[in-house]
Amino acid sequence: MAKAPAFVCASCGASYTKWSGRCEACGEWNTIQEETPLSAGPSGKSLGATRGASVTLTDLATEEAPPARAISGIAELDRVLGGGLVPASAILVGGDPGIGKSTLLLQATAAFARKGLKCLYISGEEASAQVRMRAQRLGLEQAPVKLGAETNLRDILTTLETEKPQLAIIDSIQTMWADNVDSAPGSVTQVRAAAHELTQFAKRRNTAVILVGHVTKEGQIAGPRVVEHMVDTVLYFEGERGHQFRILRAVKNRFGPADEIGVFEMTGGGLQEVANPSALFLSERGEPAPGSAVFAGIEGTRPVLTELQALVAPTPHSQPRRSVVGWDGGRLAMILAVLEARCGIPFAGLDVYLNVAGGMKIGEPAADLAVAAALLSAREDAALPADCVVFGEISLSGALRPVSQTENRLKEAAKLGFSTAIVPQSTKAGGTGMELRPMGDLAQVVGEIFGAG
Ligand code: TYD
Ligand code: MG
Numbered sequence: 339m340a341k342a343p344a345f346v347c348a349s350c351g352a353s354y355t356k357w358s359g360r361c362e363a364c365g366e367w368n369t370i371q372e373e374t375p376l377s378a379g380p381s382g383k384s385l386g387a388t389r390g391a392s393v394t395l396t397d398l399a400t401e402e403a404p405p406a407r408a409i410s411g412i413a414e415l416d417r418v419l420g421g422g423l424v425p426a427s428a429i430l431v432g433g434d435p436g437i438g439k440s441t442l443l444l445q446a447t448a449a450f451a452r453k454g455l456k457c458l459y460i461s462g463e464e465a466s467a468q469v470r471m472r473a474q475r476l477g478l479e480q481a482p483v484k485l486g487a488e489t490n491l492r493d494i495l496t497t498l499e500t501e502k503p504q505l506a507i508i509d510s511i512q513t514m515w516a517d518n519v520d521s522a523p524g525s526v527t528q529v530r531a532a533a534h535e536l537t538q539f540a541k542r543r544n545t546a547v548i549l550v551g552h553v554t555k556e557g558q559i560a561g562p563r564v565v566e567h568m569v570d571t572v573l574y575f576e577g578e579r580g581h582q583f584r585i586l587r588a589v590k591n592r593f594g595p596a597d598e599i600g601v602f603e604m605t606g607g608g609l610q611e612v613a614n615p616s617a618l619f620l621s622e623r624g625e626p627a628p629g630s631a632v633f634a635g636i637e638g639t640r641p642v643l644t645e646l647q648a649l650v651a652p653t654p655h656s657q658p659r660r661s662v663v664g665w666d667g668g669r670l671a672m673i674l675a676v677l678e679a680r681c682g683i684p685f686a687g688l689d690v691y692l693n694v695a696g697g698m699k700i701g702e703p704a705a706d707l708a709v710a711a712a713l714l715s716a717r718e719d720a721a722l723p724a725d726c727v728v729f730g731e732i733s734l735s736g737a738l739r740p741v742s743q744t745e746n747r748l749k750e751a752a753k754l755g756f757s758t759a760i761v762p763q764s765t766k767a768g769g770t771g772m773e774l775r776p777m778g779d780l781a782q783v784v785g786e787i788f789g790a791g
Contacts, residue, residue, distance in 0.1 A: 431550050462487070571593065627721055631728050662691075730777070
């Protein structure tokens with residue numbers, strides 16, 4: 339049967355049956371490329387005796403214990419992995435160029451190697467000598483890690499087959515090049531082919547494989563998104579230039595909670611773990627100032643406090659600005675609309691800036707009330723009490739909805755020296771010792787906290 343040709347957008351990975359000039363999914367021009375069929379790879383020769391055989395779930399449970407996870411000892415990393423590295427898993431670590439992916443993975447590899455795991459670090463970007471220099475800088479030159487500098491996928495698979503490591507790092511997937519695929523390294527087809535072969539290898543040979551992927555702005559080089567669906571776990575390494583903090587975030591994890599974060603600090607000697615991120619994110623906070631609210635959030639399984647900063651100023655433009663860093667712009671528009679419609683607080687003619695301090699990104703709707711508090715505080719030029727944290731979800735009616743894990747949030751706040759919390763009604767303080775200021779709706783917050791409305 340003739341196979342229908344497959345075309346893939348190099349920018350977003352959407353697939354099509356025929357070529358067109360513009361990708362309908364992401365709107366980019368000239369990003370659609372033909373995808374040549376992937377080779378079956380070295381495994382495709384013949385079927386093994388056990389391949390295709392099925393087992394009953396209950397038999398598996400009694401015969402085989404769940405695979406033991408390998409622990410690196412870098413607690414921030416182990417937690418993001420869901421409690422250690424799962425054997426035979428395929429992991430993608432994405433991030434902007436220069437953010438510290440190679441540094442993190444070299445440190446992780448060394449840590450796993452010191453725990454007795456057989457590790458192989460393959461760099462397609464740097465020569466082995468350069469990797470060794472980096473290891474020296476990180477004080478890891480004695481770690482029992484094997485290095486390889488290679489970009490040809492066939493050679494890499496051969497190396498992996500002979501070395502049989504328990505953990506292999508591929509840095510980066512965009513430099514890998516399969517000689518049976520007729521397009522340039524870094525193209526969507528190459529990246530997908532390489533990721534496919536390597537994830538297959540991971541399952542076949544019981545090797546955990548970590549693929550490094552650079553986030554790219556342009557469509558010419560495939561971004562890590564095109565392999566996200568092929569791997570078990572997707573981690574993104576985030577941070578802002580000029581900031582020392584780096585956040586490793588699980589956006590997908592077959593073996594643990596998604597949205598788990600690990601926090602690191604980039605130093606001259608590599609990445610250091612940050613055991614208490616709340617203290618770090620709040621460290622830039624000075625005296626209580628208008629426009630600032632502390633949000634007691636949950637990232638994965640852990641409570642994290644962050645500061646939300648808002649600025650509201652008369653606009654010189656006909657169209658006021660709405661600028662957000664670290665929070666969803668659509669959600670900000672919703673909260674402004676609720677403040678206007680339900681509390682009679684207009685933001686027309688005012689520029690609004692909202693920023694999550696420390697380069698954090700917050701996705702929880704539980705931050706709604708903290709966002710509203712920061713906005714109101716900025717608009718009314720009234721600082722919130724310094725000892726106060728805020729959380730709660732806002733509905734379109736202006737009512738406040740309770741959120742999950744309140745006790746964890748309050749405990750973390752108490753630990754960091756806060757004593758009151760503005761929260762939705764029916765929130766329980768538990769044994770946290772925090773004094774609660776329960777609020778039924780946003781209008782009550784406006785009236786009781788800010789004396790406005
Ligand atoms: P790198 O790990 O090469 O980034 P990526 O692999 O994501 O492209 O890190 C690059 C940056 O990290 C570079 O600007 C130098 C800095 N760095 C440190 O600050 N301290 C260190 O110990 C190391 C090894 C790098
Ligand atoms: Mg690198």
